[in-house]
Each structure stands twice: as structure tokens, then as C-alpha cells.
Amino acid sequence: MRKLTFTALLGALVLAAAPAVAQKAYPDRPITLMIAYPAGGSTDTGARIVSAIAEKILGQSIIVVNKGGAGGQVGWTEMSRQKPDGYFIGYINLPALNTVVADKARQAIFDEKSFTPIINQVLDPGVIWVAANSPYKTAKEVFEAAKAKPGTLRAATTGILSDDHLAILMTEEAVSGVHFRLVHLVGGAAQLKETLAGNIDVSFDNVGSIVKQVKAGQVRALAVMDGQRSKFLPEVPTMKEIGYPTVISNSTRGIAGPKGMDPKIVKKLQDAFKKAMADPEHVKKMEDVGLALKVMVGEEYQKYYDDTHAKAIKYTEWAKKRPQK
Numbered sequence: 001m002r003k004l005t006f007t008a009l010l011g012a013l014v015l016a017a018a019p020a021v022a023q024k025a026y027p028d029r030p031i032t033l034m035i036a037y038p039a040g041g042s043t044d045t046g047a048r049i050v051s052a053i054a055e056k057i058l059g060q061s062i063i064v065v066n067k068g069g070a071g072g073q074v075g076w077t078e079m080s081r082q083k084p085d086g087y088f089i090g091y092i093n094l095p096a097l098n099t100v101v102a103d104k105a106r107q108a109i110f111d112e113k114s115f116t117p118i119i120n121q122v123l124d125p126g127v128i129w130v131a132a133n134s135p136y137k138t139a140k141e142v143f144e145a146a147k148a149k150p151g152t153l154r155a156a157t158t159g160i161l162s163d164d165h166l167a168i169l170m171t172e173e174a175v176s177g178v179h180f181r182l183v184h185l186v187g188g189a190a191q192l193k194e195t196l197a198g199n200i201d202v203s204f205d206n207v208g209s210i211v212k213q214v215k216a217g218q219v220r221a222l223a224v225m226d227g228q229r230s231k232f233l234p235e236v237p238t239m240k241e242i243g244y245p246t247v248i249s250n251s252t253r254g255i256a257g258p259k260g261m262d263p264k265i266v267k268k269l270q271d272a273f274k275k276a277m278a279d280p281e282h283v284k285k286m287e288d289v290g291l292a293l294k295v296m297v298g299e300e301y302q303k304y305y306d307d308t309h310a311k312a313i314k315y316t317e318w319a320k321k322r323p324q325k
Contacts, residue, residue, distance in 0.1 A: 026086055026265050030061040033255070034090030036075025038068040041187075042208050042291060043091055043253045046122050049285045054276035058268075071159055073100050073108060080110035082258045086265040089118065089257040094305065096251070098312035099161035112309045116261040117301045119273045120254030122286070123294030124206040126167045126225035127233070131196050132218055139223035139242060142202050147177040155180035156191050156200040164204040166315045167225055167249035169322065171204075174244045179323075195219070206251050207232055211290030225249040232290050252294065252308075254301065270297045 033051055035044050044066060051062040067075035067090075075090060076097055082088035092115060101111050128139050136142045146153040157164040165184065172178050183200060185191045188209040194200045196218065211232045213219045221236045225247050229238055239247040255273060257266075276282055277295050286293055296304055 026268060027058055027060045029087065030063050031055075031058070031086070032088045032090075033062050033064050034075050034079055034088065035064060035066045036068065036072035036079075036091065036093065037066065039066045042122075042124070042206075042289070043093060045289055046253055046286060046291055047091055050121060050273065050276050050282055053279050053282055054272050057272040057275055070106075071100065071162075072096050073106060076100065076115075077109055079256075080114040080258060084116065084258040084260040084262070086257065086261060086269065089255055089269065091253055092117070092256045094252045094254070094308045095163050095166060095312040096161075098309045099166070099316055101309070102313045102316040103161055112305070114259050115256040116259055116266060117305050118255045118257060118266055118297070119270050119277075120252055120294060120296040120301050120304070121273075121277060122208075122251075122253040122291050124208040124251045124253070124292060125230055126163060126249035126251070127205055127207045127210065127230075127236070128171075128222045128225070129195075129203050129205060129210055129214075129219050130201070130222060131198070132220050134201070134220065136202065136222070137220070139237075139239070142222065143171075143175050143178050145201075146180055147175075150177070150179040151181050153180055154183050154199070154201045156183045156185055156195060156203045158188055158191055158205065159186060160184045161316060161319060163206070163249055163251045165319065166312070167204045167247070169315045169318050170225075170247045170249060171239075171244070172322075173318075174239075174247050192219075204249075207292070208290045231292065252304070254296070 033047060035047050037043055048064055051064055055062040067078055072093060079090045100106055100108050130136050155168055157168060168180055168182065185194060188205060191203050191205060195203045207224060207230045210219055210221065214221050214233060221233050223242060224230050224233060224236050224238050226238055227240060227248060274295060274297065277293060
């Protein structure tokens with residue numbers, strides 16, 4: 001009886017240990033990388049460039065999928081519902097994700113705590129620009145015109161509560177007497193088309209969206225909304241340089257996963273993507289398309305995420321109270 005009991009106990013211990021021994025190292029199958037916007041945009045472009053390098057480092061395929069809709073809300077909803085096992089990750093665009101959460105009318109099923117920030121790839125500064133044939137040569141000329149006839153100068157964004165919309169609100173807050181007539185368009189292509197057609201007086205956008213058009217002489221960049229000049233538009237002054245240091249606006253694109261991810265898996269993804277982002281091939285291709293790299297991980301990325309969310313809440317509330325005329 002004692003022998004049988006010992007044998008049974010030994011067998012049970014072996015079975016209990018078996019899953020730990022058999023457990024495969026992450027990743028042991030392809031990883032899905034979700035983009036919450038249609039294919040062809042700047043987020044999609046950057047994601048495909050870096051994932052092609054990162055998958056070689058991880059030793060598994062990274063399958064890029066596009067889940068566009070509702071300004072990113074469709075894709076982020078799907079990511080928030082996934083298992084936090086590291087096999088479904090996706091891009092988060094800040095402050096777009098933050099404003100979806102902050103705007104209660106959108107009834108998002110996720111909040112700012114629903115995701116695990118992993119690593120940031122791009123920080124694309126905001127920029128104020130006009131068509132090349134515009135009478136406005138500087139940002140201050142635009143502001144003076146907006147003061148002279150409040151609510152009439154047509155200022156375009158790439159969507160309601162986009163980073164460009166928030167940038168206009170920041171500008172109105174910083175420049176006394178300025179009040180634009182807001183025109184919300186769907187994406188950068190529509191913004192470019194309408195501005196060049198003369199239907200928009202001034203556009204608020206991101207540097208990466210207009211670098212090619214500036215070089216081609218189609219548009220004129222007036223001010224970059226960052227603390228330092230853009231390497232892609234070195235001749236364009238910052239808002240700080242022209243007297244408005246509080247107007248800092250940008251769009252970041254980084255990778256996150258559902259909340260509750262194992263820190264070891266997060267670290268492995270961080271290490272792989274950080275190495276991929278430092279690869280000369282990645283750096284060159286990103287520069288070729290006018291996207292500025294800003295790698296952030298760990299506490300730095302979490303702090304940026306939290307600070308951006310606080311700012312998004314402030315200006316989302318401001319947008320609701322802002323008079324239309």
C-alpha cells in the first residue's frame with residue numbers, strides 16, 4: 001500500500017510539472033499587429049516598415065491588419081477585447097485614442113486603463129500651413145486676420161477632436177482675440193484638396209503629412225507646434241519662437257496591447273521593436289517619408305501617455321463649450 005501511494009504521488013508530481021516543462025517560449029506563433037486606420041496612411045506605413053524588421057528579430061511573422069472606423073475606435077475596441085498574451089497587439093495614436101475616451105458621447109467600451117503601452121515609434125509635430133498662393137506669409141499674419149474678423153477665417157482639421165482640432169483650441173487659448181471658423185474634414189487627403197482649391201484659409205496638420213507638398217512648392221508651412229524646429233522643415237519657426245510657447249501639439253504612433261500583459265512578454269516586445277527601430281534600414285525609410293522617430297518605453301512612455309490623456313480631457317471639454325461664432 002505504501003509503495004502504491006508513493007508511486008501515485010510521484011506520478012502526480014510529474015504530471016503537475018509537465019506543463020511547465022512543455023511550455024513554449026514566447027512567441028511560438030505569428031503575432032497580429034493591428035492598425036486602427038485604413039491602409040496607406042502614415043501609421044500604416046511606419047508599422048509595416050518596422051514590423052518587417054522586428055519579425056526577423058522575434059523569429060515569428062508579424063501580420064499587419066487594418067481595422068479602420070470611427071476615428072480609430074473600431075480597432076481599439078477590438079484590441080481591448082483580446083487576450084493579453086502578446087499575440088494581438090496594435091498601434092495607439094495619441095491623442096486620438098485619448099479623445100475617444102474623453103468624449104463620453106462616443107460611448108467607448110474601453111478607457112485609458114484598457115491598454116498596456118509597449119513602445120512608441122513616431123512623434124509627428126503639428127504644423128500650421130497654407131496653400132502656396134495664400135496671401136498669408138507668416139503665422140502671425142494668419143492670427144491678425146482671424147482677430148480682425150472673428151469666426152470667419154476657415155481653419156481645417158483632419159477630424160473632430162483630432163490632434164489638429166486640439167491644436168486650434170490651444171492656439172485660440174494662447175493668442176488673445178483669435179477665433180477661427182472650424183472646418184472638420186476626414187483625413188489629410190481631403191484637407192490638402194480643399195486647401196489647395198481655396199475652400200480653406202489655413203490648415204492645422206502634422207509635419208509628416210505635408211513635407212512632400214512643401215518641397216514641391218504646393219503649400220507653405222508657417223509654424224511648427226513643437227519645442228524645437230523640425231529636421232524636415234528646418235526653415236520653419238516654432239510657435240515658441242514666435243511667442244507662443246504653450247502651443248505644443250503632436251501626434252504619436254506607438255505599440256500597445258490589452259491590459260494585463262505579462263511584463264516578461266512586454267519586455268521581449270520592447271527589446272525587439274527597439275532594436276528594429278534603431279536599424280539603419282528603418283531609420284532611412286522613416287526619414288524618406290518624413291516621419292520623425294521618438295522611441296519611448298517604460299516609465300517615459302507611460303508618463304507621456306498619462307500627460308497626453310490629461311491634456312485631451314481638458315480640450316475635449318473646451319471643444320464642447322467653445323462658441324461657434
